[in-house]
Amino acid sequence: MTRVALINPNWNYDGSIYFGCRSPHLPLELGISQHYLKEAGHQTLLLDAHMFGLSFSDLQSELRAFGPDMIVITTAPTYLFWRCAPPELRVPQQLALAVRDLAPMLVAVGPHGSTTPRATLKKLAVDIVVMGECEQSLLRLANGERDFAGLAFAENGAVHVNGAPQAVGFTDQPALDWPQEMIARHSHHHHRFEAEPIGPGAEVEASRGCPYNCTFCAKENFRNAYRKRPPAVLLEEIDRLRQRGVEYIYFIDEIFLPNPELLEGLVARGLKFGVQTRIDLWKPDMLKLLGRAGCVSIEAGIESLTPEGRASLAKNCKMTTEQLADRLVEARRHVPFVQANLIEMPQDDDPVVQRWRGRMQDAGVWANDPVPLYPYPGSPDYRKLWGEPDDFAWERAHKHYLAMFDQFSDVQEQRPVPLSELELQVAR
Numbered sequence: 468m469t470r471v472a473l474i475n476p477n478w479n480y481d482g483s484i485y486f487g488c489r490s491p492h493l494p495l496e497l498g499i500s501q502h503y504l505k506e507a508g509h510q511t512l513l514l515d516a517h518m519f520g521l522s523f524s525d526l527q528s529e530l531r532a533f534g535p536d537m538i539v540i541t542t543a544p545t546y547l548f549w550r551c552a553p554p555e556l557r558v559p560q561q562l563a564l565a566v567r568d569l570a571p572m573l574v575a576v577g578p579h580g581s582t583t584p585r586a587t588l589k590k591l592a593v594d595i596v597v598m599g600e601c602e603q604s605l606l607r608l609a610n611g612e613r614d615f616a617g618l619a620f621a622e623n624g625a626v627h628v629n630g631a632p633q634a635v636g637f638t639d640q641p642a643l644d645w646p647q648e649m650i651a652r653h654s655h656h657h658h659r660f661e662a663e664p665i666g667p668g669a670e671v672e673a674s675r676g677c678p679y680n681c682t683f684c685a686k687e688n689f690r691n692a693y694r695k696r697p698p699a700v701l702l703e704e705i706d707r708l709r710q711r712g713v714e715y716i717y718f719i720d721e722i723f724l725p726n727p728e729l730l731e732g733l734v735a736r737g738l739k740f741g742v743q744t745r746i747d748l749w750k751p752d753m754l755k756l757l758g759r760a761g762c763v764s765i766e767a768g769i770e771s772l773t774p775e776g777r778a779s780l781a782k783n784c785k786m787t788t789e790q791l792a793d794r795l796v797e798a799r800r801h802v803p804f805v806q807a808n809l810i811e812m813p814q815d816d817d818p819v820v821q822r823w824r825g826r827m828q829d830a831g832v833w834a835n836d837p838v839p840l841y842p843y844p845g846s847p848d849y850r851k852l853w854g855e856p857d858d859f860a861w862e863r864a865h866k867h868y869l870a871m872f873d874q875f876s877d878v879q880e881q882r883p884v885p886l887s888e889l890e891l892q893v894a895r
């Protein structure tokens with residue numbers, strides 16, 4: 468039996484380019500891992516420093532009392548944001564330093580280690596970096612295995628990278644059961660705008676991965692292949708959340724695809740929920756069912772208003788811009804908040820974009836002011852620019868981004884600063 472502590476850091480995004488939501492969400496990768504570890508007879512302690520506002524001394528006290536053999540730190544604030552994590556490792560670095568002496572083995576999981584394992588190992592000074600989806604690898608580590616693909620570790624002063632990032636089966640993932648005290652703290656309703664929360668929110672993963680390969684999407688090293696869980700298991704997990712008072716769930720799926728059985732199951736449950744998806748994959752009858760099932764928020768990636776722009780992003784979209792607009796308006800008939808995401812593209816003239824945004828807004832659909840692309844290491848865009856990510860991939864992408872754009876998305880209140888100013892510097 469191994470004693471495993473799983474820690475979600477207390478995130479702080481000052482000076483970061485981070486585009487994602489800053490509120491605490493359920494740390495799904497840790498919750499799922501904890502399930503498998505417990506099932507195998509290991510002792511676990513999940514510490515969500517973000518949700519509970521835990522300081523380093525709070526964490527240290529908890530860890531001293533628990534006495535872990537292995538501490539796991541995630542480098543992204545929940546699976547929802549692995550594809551758009553904060554590029555800097557500042558917060559996990561500080562946490563790793565604070566807990567370094569409290570367990571014989573320190574392990575990092577997340578998108579950074581999955582894409583740039585050597586740099587992540589050195590920056591965090593951890594013993595092992597898990598590459599790819601982490602649930603099964605953490606279980607194998609707890610079981611005492613060390614020699615398997617998907618790990619990076621230091622030995623005799625050299626870094627070894629064993630194989631490539633791993634994916635888990637996922638389709639057999641059982642219904643999770645989150646502790647009441649965690650749900651009670653989860654007041655945030657992710658991407659919900661049509662009403663104020665009256666009960667707790669939660670995140671659920673119905674499917675993982677996506678069959679598309681948009682050039683800007685950093686999913687190749689994790690959450691890549693499309694897999695989905697059986698509706699009956701999902702509904703069991705959702706019922707447990709309802710019993711804990713949850714009013715709203717957000718499906719973190721990269722692409723929430725039409726799933727009549729799941730949606731029919733949700734109709735009777737009276738929950739509200741939000742999704743991110745591609746609107747071109749939803750027919751009008753399924754949008755109607757989506758609304759009846761309780762969907763109150765859709766975020767749909769349109770990205771570009773020209774076929775050339777969408778083609779250059781490899782969107783593989785079969786619809787015209789007019790058809791996409793019609794489908795968004797159709798969605799809005801059934802769902803109270805519909806957002807069309809746009810990316811700043813050279814193919815799209817600004818006056819045309821602004822007119823389209825106005826037209827959409829008149830029809831009740833929110834379309835964002837186009838945001839510039841960050842060439843995430845692990846995305847096809849990064850590879851097109853610089854080849855496979857090396858130890859300086861995050862620094863390179865960051866420098867490029869800061870140099871190219873002087874306007875940033877509206878969640879970024881201050882101008883982001885270079886990675887070298889955000890992270891503790893280590894020899895590489």
Ligand code: SF4
Nearest residue numbers: 677679680681684721
């Ligand atoms: S549709 Fe494109 S952007 Fe969305 S998850 Fe799939 S590959 Fe990524």
